[in-house]
Amino acid sequence: xxxxxxxxxxxxxxxxxxxxxxxxxxxxxxxxxxxxxxxxxxxxxxxxxxxxxxxxxxxxxxxxxxxxxxxxxxxxxxxxxxxx
Amino acid sequence: xxxxxxxxxxxxxxxxxxxxxxxxxxxxxxxxxxxxxxxxxxxxxxxxxxxxxxxxxxxxxxxxxxxxxxxxxxxxxxxxxxxx
Numbered sequence: 001x002x003x004x005x006x007x008x009x010x011x012x013x014x015x016x017x018x019x020x021x022x023x024x025x026x027x028x029x030x031x032x033x034x035x036x037x038x039x040x041x042x043x044x045x046x047x048x049x050x051x052x053x054x055x056x057x058x059x060x061x062x063x064x065x066x067x068x069x070x071x072x073x074x075x076x077x078x079x080x081x082x083x084x
Numbered sequence: 085x086x087x088x089x090x091x092x093x094x095x096x097x098x099x100x101x102x103x104x105x106x107x108x109x110x111x112x113x114x115x116x117x118x119x120x121x122x123x124x125x126x127x128x129x130x131x132x133x134x135x136x137x138x139x140x141x142x143x144x145x146x147x148x149x150x151x152x153x154x155x156x157x158x159x160x161x162x163x164x165x166x167x168x
Contacts, residue, residue: 033132033142043103049117067106
């Protein structure tokens with residue numbers, strides 16, 4: 001069954017306490033290569049029926065209306081998942 | 085500054101209440117194309133210094149040791165972010 005991936009991140013100007021917590025933990029655990037971390041969300045939508053451009057358009061609409069909060073988040077990608 | 089994207093999803097056999105909640109909301113809001121939804125996490129790591137293969141290896145290590153819980157989650161991707 002075809003799947004669509006939706007990626008959502010906090011807007012750059014929005015504080016991201018989860019990302020900050022991870023960024024603080026990494027150097028304590030020996031990972032010193034990373035200056036900052038942001039944490040967002042990744043959704044996989046399983047498509048019922050035909051995988052066509054209209055379904056992808058509907059996923060884009062769902063991404064901006066349901067899967068993200070446009071006040072604080074950006075939809076950074078909506079794409080078909082590679083078959084695994 | 086170079087960024088690495090880490091994508092983490094709940095394992096297929098693990099219940100995903102957030103994904104289930106989204107899957108239940110979508111048809112009520114007019115999105116009937118999707119049979120199931122899974123919700124995971126997406127991290128962006130900002131790389132301090134040179135962007136080379138060793139840093140990507142460190143990100144893979146951080147992904148499996150810090151950014152995911154291997155009991156319930158899979159790291160599905162660790163890759164360089166496209167320059168935006």
